[in-house]
Amino acid sequence: MSALNRLSGRALARAVGLFVLAVLACPGLGVAAAVLPDAQPSAAPAAVAPASAPAAASGSAGTGAATAPLDSGGGRKASLPLKVEGIAGVSGASGGTRPVGLNEELYVKLVLPAPAASSPTLHASRYALFFNGREVKGLPDPVYLPAQQSLVYVLKRNDTNKDLWTSLLGSPSLGEFTRAVTVSLGERPPDPKQATLATIVGATDGVDTLELKELPPIRFAIAIVLIVSVIWLVFARTARSTTLRDNLLPQIMPKLQTYSLGRCQMAFWFVLILCSFVFLYVITWDFNTISQQALELMGISGATALGAVAVDHVKDSPADAVNRGLRALGLNSYDDVLRVQQERDGRARALAAAQEQLAALPASIARASPQATEKASLNQQILKLQTDIQDRDTILRTYTDRTRPYLTEGWFRDITTDLNGTTIHRLQVFWWTLILGGIFLIGVYRNLAMPEFSSTLLALLGVSGAGYVGFKYPEKNS
Amino acid sequence: MAAKIDHVVVLMLENRSFDSMLGRLCPGDPTYRGLTLNESNDYGATTYPVWHGEGMGTTIACTPKPDPGELFTDMDQQLFGLSRKSPTPDMSGFAANYATQKASSDGPFVPGNVMHYFTDKQVPVISALARAFGVCDEWHAPAPCQTWPNRFFAHTGTSLGYVDNHSFPIPFGAPSVFRQLQDRNQSWRVYFHDMPQSGLLRDIWLSVLFHFKFFSQFLADAHAGALPSYSFIEPRYFSDLFLNRIPNDEHPPHDVGYGEQLIAQVYNAVRSSPCWKSTLLIITYDEHGGCFDHVPPPAAIAPDGVINNPYKFRFDRYGVRVPAVIVSPFVPPGSRIRPPPNARDGVTYPFDHTSIIATVRELFMQGAPPLTHRDGNAPTLLSALSLAVPTNDGPLSIDAGFSEPPFPEVQDRSDASPNGMQRSLSAAATLLPTSPPLTEDDVPEPVPLPESPFLTVATAQAAVTDRMNLFIAT
Numbered sequence: 036m037s038a039l040n041r042l043s044g045r046a047l048a049r050a051v052g053l054f055v056l057a058v059l060a061c062p063g064l065g066v067a068a069a070v071l072p073d074a075q076p077s078a079a080p081a082a083v084a085p086a087s088a089p090a091a092a093s094g095s096a097g098t099g100a101a102t103a104p105l106d107s108g109g110g111r112k113a114s115l116p117l118k119v120e121g122i123a124g125v126s127g128a129s130g131g132t133r134p135v136g137l138n139e140e141l142y143v144k145l146v147l148p149a150p151a152a153s154s155p156t157l158h159a160s161r162y163a164l165f166f167n168g169r170e171v172k173g174l175p176d177p178v179y180l181p182a183q184q185s186l187v188y189v190l191k192r193n194d195t196n197k198d199l200w201t202s203l204l205g206s207p208s209l210g211e212f213t214r215a216v217t218v219s220l221g222e223r224p225p226d227p228k229q230a231t232l233a234t235i236v237g238a239t240d241g242v243d244t245l246e247l248k249e250l251p252p253i254r255f256a257i258a259i260v261l262i263v264s265v266i267w268l269v270f271a272r273t274a275r276s277t278t279l280r281d282n283l284l285p286q287i288m289p290k291l292q293t294y295s296l297g298r299c300q301m302a303f304w305f306v307l308i309l310c311s312f313v314f315l316y317v318i319t320w321d322f323n324t325i326s327q328q329a330l331e332l333m334g335i336s337g338a339t340a341l342g343a344v345a346v347d348h349v350k351d352s353p354a355d356a357v358n359r360g361l362r363a364l365g366l367n368s369y370d371d372v373l374r375v376q377q378e379r380d381g382r383a384r385a386l387a388a389a390q391e392q393l394a395a396l397p398a399s400i401a402r403a404s405p406q407a408t409e410k411a412s413l414n415q416q417i418l419k420l421q422t423d424i425q426d427r428d429t430i431l432r433t434y435t436d437r438t439r440p441y442l443t444e445g446w447f448r449d450i451t452t453d454l455n456g457t458t459i460h461r462l463q464v465f466w467w468t469l470i471l472g473g474i475f476l477i478g479v480y481r482n483l484a485m486p487e488f489s490s491t492l493l494a495l496l497g498v499s500g501a502g503y504v505g506f507k508y509p510e511k512n513s
Numbered sequence: 514m515a516a517k518i519d520h521v522v523v524l525m526l527e528n529r530s531f532d533s534m535l536g537r538l539c540p541g542d543p544t545y546r547g548l549t550l551n552e553s554n555d556y557g558a559t560t561y562p563v564w565h566g567e568g569m570g571t572t573i574a575c576t577p578k579p580d581p582g583e584l585f586t587d588m589d590q591q592l593f594g595l596s597r598k599s600p601t602p603d604m605s606g607f608a609a610n611y612a613t614q615k616a617s618s619d620g621p622f623v624p625g626n627v628m629h630y631f632t633d634k635q636v637p638v639i640s641a642l643a644r645a646f647g648v649c650d651e652w653h654a655p656a657p658c659q660t661w662p663n664r665f666f667a668h669t670g671t672s673l674g675y676v677d678n679h680s681f682p683i684p685f686g687a688p689s690v691f692r693q694l695q696d697r698n699q700s701w702r703v704y705f706h707d708m709p710q711s712g713l714l715r716d717i718w719l720s721v722l723f724h725f726k727f728f729s730q731f732l733a734d735a736h737a738g739a740l741p742s743y744s745f746i747e748p749r750y751f752s753d754l755f756l757n758r759i760p761n762d763e764h765p766p767h768d769v770g771y772g773e774q775l776i777a778q779v780y781n782a783v784r785s786s787p788c789w790k791s792t793l794l795i796i797t798y799d800e801h802g803g804c805f806d807h808v809p810p811p812a813a814i815a816p817d818g819v820i821n822n823p824y825k826f827r828f829d830r831y832g833v834r835v836p837a838v839i840v841s842p843f844v845p846p847g848s849r850i851r852p853p854p855n856a857r858d859g860v861t862y863p864f865d866h867t868s869i870i871a872t873v874r875e876l877f878m879q880g881a882p883p884l885t886h887r888d889g890n891a892p893t894l895l896s897a898l899s900l901a902v903p904t905n906d907g908p909l910s911i912d913a914g915f916s917e918p919p920f921p922e923v924q925d926r927s928d929a930s931p932n933g934m935q936r937s938l939s940a941a942a943t944l945l946p947t948s949p950p951l952t953e954d955d956v957p958e959p960v961p962l963p964e965s966p967f968l969t970v971a972t973a974q975a976a977v978t979d980r981m982n983l984f985i986a987t
Contacts, residue, residue, distance in 0.1 A: 349759075350921060359920075360754035363927055363971030422966060423942060429979045435981070437755055 074082075119162060121146035125218045125245045134213040136248030137200070141188045143177075143438055145219065149254040157181075163221040164188050164246070170221060172196045186220070192319045192483075201482050207258070207318050216247045250318055250483075258317040262310045269306055274347050280300075283347065283354040284441050286366045286434065291442050294449035294502065296461055297343030300344055300468050301336040307472055308333060311479040321481055326485040332471070339464070339500030346507045353454070357437045364430050365386060372434055379427035386420040460506040464499045471496055516898035518876050519791040521644065522744040523869055524779050525667065526766035526772050527660065527934065531650065531834035532563070534769075536630045536806075538643055545849065546650040548630060552807045554608035560734055561608040561625040561804060569635050571768060572923070577579035577626035578766030579619035580932050581611050581803020585676040585721045585824060588657040588832070591803060602830075604749055611803065616796020618764055620932055626768055628805045631769065638773040638913050639796065639838055641748065642780060645907040647839040647848030647897050652802040652864040653810050654832025655887065660934045663800045663832060664710050665818075667746075667866035670885035672828070674821030678937035682959035683944045684715035687883055690870045691724070691742070692716040697924030699877045700741035704731035706749035706761070708938050708977040712945070712984070718956045722949040725985050731782065738787030742877050751974035759918040759926055764934060765802055767916075767926070777913035780840065784910060793876075794840035795869060801833035808834050811863060818883035820853040828887075831865055852892035867891040903965040927971040940965040941971035942980040949986050969972065 062461035125142045135141050141164070147157075149455040159179040164171045173195030177186040192200045203216060209309045273279045279299050308329045315324040366372055393413045443449050451461045471492060478486030531723035536548035540763045553562040579585070590610040592602035606626035630704030633640035646668060655666035661681055662672035669687035691714065692703045703709050703725050711717075712725060726734075734740050743765055748762035749771075783794050810831040839850055852868075854861045867888035868881035875879050875893045931939060940962050967973035981987075 356757045357755050359924065359927075360971065360975070363754050364975055422943075426976075428964065430977045432979050433975045436979075507593065 043151060050333060054408070074135040084176060093241035096232065108427060116287045119145050119147060119157070119220060119222065122218065134246035134248040135190065136251060137190050137192055137204070139190055139248075141190055141218075141245070142180075142183070142185045142216065143188065144185045145185065148185055152480060157186075159186055161223045161225070163220040163223055165221055166189055166199070166245075168217065168219065169199055169358075171199060179297045192321055194321070194323055197319075197482075197484055199486070203247060205398060206251050206481050206483070207252070207255040208253055212249045213246040215244050216251060218245045228308055233252065254318050258314045261313050261317060265310055265313060273302070280443070281347065283352075284358055284361070285368050285437055286358070286361050286372055286440060287367050287438050294446050295340075296450040296464060297336075297340035297500075299446075300464060300500070301340040303472060304332050304336040307475060308485070311485055315483060315485070322430075324448060324485055326487060328488045328493065329485045331486075332475075335493065335500055336468075336495050338497075342500070343507055348506060353445050354441060357441070361434060364433060366430070372431070375430050375434075378426055379431065382420050382423045382427070384416060386424065389417050389420060393417065424474070458506065460502045464503045467496055467499045467507060471490070515608065516841070516900070517791055517905070518841070518843070519734065520740045520742060520744065520788050520792045520793070520900065521876065522779070522792060522794045523647065523667075524741065524776065524796045525664065525866075526748055526749075526775075526796070527750070527762035527767075527813075527835060528804070529765075529769070529802040530801035530806035531734060531761055531808070532806040532837050533630045533801075533804040534636055534798075535648060535650075535838075536563070536641060537565070537632055538640055538648065546808060546918070550968045552603055552628075552805070554624070554628060554805065556612050559624070561628045563630055563807075564625065565630050565632050565635070567601050569770065573629075573635070574768040574770050575766040576629045577804065579614070579617035579622060579625050580765045582614050583659050583800070583803050583933060584684065585658040585822065585826065587614075587803060589824075592657060592833070593740040604805070604807055604809055604833075604956070605721065605894055607803065607805040613731070619749045627803055629967055632807075634772060636769060638777045638780075638911055639836065641908065641911060642776070642840055643838045645846055646841065646905065647844040647850040649837040649839065649864050649897075651834070651851055652797060652835050652837035653813075653870075653930050654798075655865045656740055656809060656826075656828050657815070657830060657832040658800070658826075659799070660799050661710065661937060664864060665714075665888070666673075667799070667869055668714055669865045670817070670888035671816040671871055671881065673817070674819035674828070676822040676824065676826055678933055678961055679964070681713075681937075683713050683714050683941050683962055684718060684959055685776055686715045686959055688716050688737075689714045690873055690884065691745075692885070693878060693881055694743055694873070695720060695724075697878050697881065699743065701743040701745075702726055702731075702748065703745045704728050704732070706758075707745045707751050707753065707974065708942060708981050710750075710934075711745060711937060712745065712981070713941055715956060715959065718946075718950045719953070721985050724971075726865060732778070735782035735786040735788065740783075740788045740792065741787065743873050747781060748772065750938060751792045751977060752923050752970055753974055753978075754862045754923060754971055756924055757865040757917060757920065759923050762931060762934075763798070765804065768922075770913075771918070776915040777911045781910045783840070784907065788876045789840055789906075792841065793843075793872070793898070795837065795894070796840065797837040797866070798835040799866075801835055806833045807848040809893055810834070813865070814862070814890050816867075818886035831863060835866060839897050840907065841898055842905050842907070843898035843900045844905060846905055848897060848899075850897040851893070853896050855890055857890070857960070862890055862892055864892055864913060868894060893947070900967045925927075927969065927974070931965065931967060931968050931970050931973045933975075935970060935973050936967075937962065937966040939967050940975050942977045945980045945984040947983045949972050949984060 082207050098154045110481055122145060124142055126142045126144070127133050128140040129143065143164070160176040164174060164177070164179060171188075171190075173193045174191055175189050177188045178408070179186055199380055203214065275290045276288045278288070279294055279302055282289075282292050284292075306324070311329075312324055314323070316322050360475045361367075393410065396406055396410055396413075400410060440454055444452075451457055454460070471488070474488075478484070528973040532548050532552075539545040539547055548563055550563060553560050555561070555709075566576060571864050572578075574972060581844040587610050589597075590606040592604060592606065593599070594606040595602065595609045595613070607627045611622050611627045614622045654663045656662050656672065656676070658672075659678050660677040665672045665687065666687045667686055668691065669685070671687050673685070673687050674717055675681045691701050691703070691711070695717070701724060703711050704727065705712075705725065706728050709725060712721065717724065728746065729896040731744065731746060749758060749760050750762050750764070752759050759771055760767040761768045761771035761775040779796075780794065783789060783792050786792065810833055813829055813831045815827045815829045818827065819893070832936065848865075852861055865887075867885075868891040871885060871891040872893040874883070874888075875895055894920075943963060944960065946955060946957070967976060
């Protein structure tokens with residue numbers, strides 16, 4: 036069952052609603068929106084009947100043989116039902132004692148009663164795989180290979196069995212390790228409605244132990260490379276743009292704009308969830324990993340960013356006044372600032388040249404001579420240039436003075452302070468985001484699944500965000 | 514016993530006549546030289562009586578709009594009419610002069626606009642203070658000319674013969690009352706909003722670093738009881754898009770409501786200051802700015818005989834009356850403050866801005882020589898301080914209903930062409946040194962005021978702020 040399908044209709048509507056708002060507020064994050072709604076293929080069906088507890092030790096025979104069994108491997112009708120009496124051994128596809136890992140095939144050689152040798156028929160789907168006495172639910176139905184008298188299981192990790200795999204394999208690492216697990220089979224009752232538990236079909240001593248490969252280090256390495264790439268792509272894109280910045284004054288160079296807490300928080304959750312998704316997919320080959328809480332986290336951060344942007348746009352603020360003042364001086368954008376600077380520099384060069392020409396003229400010049408005319412013209416030119424330079428200096432100094440409070444002072448100071456200094460509502464959002472982000476990351480790494488936050492924790496983040504937006508209103512007018 | 518005054522605070526606003534602001538403060542009182550409502554001007558075949566608008570919307574608060582003429586030639590017409598019929602002014606040419614102004618981007622010159630006056634309800638702050646303390650109905654601008662000559666008179670007792678702003682060489686070289694105080698170890702400060710016109714006085718350029726402070730410092734000084742002996746407050750002359758501020762100088766067509774707010778701010782600061790009991794607050798305007806007043810300006814004592822104008826005007830006539838309200842706990846409530854006869858010649862000269870100099874000299878520099886003949890003969894305000902003990906505490910505070918100016922109004926004023934005062938100040942700003950002068954060598958010789966290169970108030974304001982910041986090293 037996909038993650039989206041698992042969401043209740045109400046929660047889904049809430050999360051998607053918040054997220055749509057977030058996407059509207061920040062079109063740059065539309066990529067995230069495109070990832071989430073992808074149709075997820077159905078995972079392997081869960082076991083027909085629960086077998087949560089090993090009912091018997093190895094060696095106890097299964098019960099309840101099927102009356103009209105189908106061989107799930109060959110699809111041929113079985114002439115006689117077979118009963119597995121035990122496990123003769125386990126191995127990987129390549130045979131021998133090489134370890135088996137996730138997404139690989141596990142061959143379980145069966146101990147069958149004598150008639151079985153002449154009849155390959157076996158109701159394979161009724162035999163559930165157990166590791167360390169716990170059923171591996173949700174695996175694809177095994178295939179029975181009569182020639183080898185083996186059941187072949189593909190070790191797939193999915194939403195149903197992820198907890199078991201996590202407990203078996205632990206967190207990924209760059210080292211190559213194996214873990215020994217005991218293997219056994221359970222026979223499900225023929226009628227799923229029967230409450231009978233599957234029973235364990237034990238193996239002979241010494242051959243039921245499998246060396247299970249821990250998560251492949253190469254995948255972990257690839258995941259790390261991909262995550263670093265994602266982070267680099269996001270931050271390389273945003274470092275010199277206004278994606279994560281307030282852009283209150285378009286006259287300021289983009290890389291000098293102040294960072295926006297709302298946008299940074301939204302980007303934080305976007306990157307965190309995207310990286311977690313990439314990580315989990317690469318490690319487990321499972322793309323049904325986006326949890327409801329992940330969606331809600333993105334919704335909350337998106338709503339916070341949207342609220343902040345709305346406050347910025349609705350309320351007349353000191354920054355708006357500065358913007359108007361600069362516009363009145365002809366500075367509508369940073370390009371205009373560069374233009375005025377270039378004009379000033381050009382006139383300064385022209386002034387230097389004119390002054391040189393003036394200095395080159397003889398000290399005493401006869402009246403009404405061409406040189407006297409030239410001197411007068413140069414003096415006039417110099418005066419004009421000096422006035423022009425002074426005008427542009429005034430504009431540039433005014434620009435510098437007025438925009439100074441709105442220049443970045445570094446990421447941390449920007450997002451935790453306003454014009455009056457550090458504010459508690461900003462600190463609150465910052466620290467709770469960081470803490471929940473940390474919990475999220477640790478959860479993804481340790482459990483190989485996006486954590487399920489309690490509604491209280493999510494409400495905490497929502498309240499922080501709402502507080503931030505609420506306090507931003509008077510903050511803008513201070 | 515003479516009143517013990519340790520602090521004199523002067524707030525000088527812009528360009529409103531006495532009649533336009535306080536003409537109807539005491540209707541029906543024959544001893545008050547206000548409007549009887551029979552006053553009028555003719556232009557063409559039409560008579561334009563004095564009038565007042567209803568309510569206090571922006572249109573009324575900004576009347577007259579556009580800005581009336583205020584050059585020497587304009588005032589000559591306002592006082593004597595378009596064609597001078599008499600050697601004495603009859604105040605008949607306000608409407609006509611207004612109607613014949615050059616076209617303005619602020620709209621048409623409707624002659625009756627300059628005949629407008631505000632009721633006491635429309636200007637409640639200055640009216641309340643005039644009633645609670647004292648009002649001078651015989652206070653004239655020092656000369657019938659533009660802002661700068663009159664403001665320089667307030668500081669130096671002369672304009673060195675110049676009549677229009679643009680004709681002054683900058684810095685202005687006449688000795689000032691500030692320098693006199695400083696030379697006698699008396700404290701003084703100029704508090705300003707954007708650019709102090711008094712910053713053009715050459716003899717205090719070496720003091721700008723320590724004596725020129727923003728208005729916010731005045732509020733702090735008053736609160737701390739640290740007011741200097743003499744404080745001169747200049748209003749905001751330019752709209753400021755960066756701070757979303759609008760001029761509070763009341764210069765037409767600026768909204769008088771913001772000037773009212775400034776008056777209230779100053780009064781409240783002084784009233785709540787530990788210095789209150791020993792403070793004399795003078796609220797006045799530099800000149801009438803083309804707004805109608807019915808009292809002809811009398812002859813005046815020429816300050817220094819210097820003439821630097823093409824009209825050969827000797828400054829032997831006062832300008833039009835301007836509002837003047839005297840606030841002190843030594844002033845009895847409801848006072849009509851009239852000048853006493855001159856002790857030397859027995860003539861009663863009206864108050865003018867040089868009365869401020871005379872009063873400051875009397876209070877803090879007894880024995881100091883006058884700056885010019887004008888301030889030497891000006892009546893002081895000490896006679897207004899007639900209470901033996903400072904018992905008139907007036908209102909505890911005045912609420913002017915302070916409000917942020919709406920953005921469109923600020924934008925509108927910022928996009929407008931600069932008025933005469935703004936043009937002159939911004940042109941003068943380009944002559945200011947780019948750092949505070951520290952030695953006499955750093956103080957340049959006066960040079961002619963250049964043409965203002967600024968086409969809008971916004972660009973002029975940016976230049977003024979920039980150059981002032983450099984000049985006073987903020």
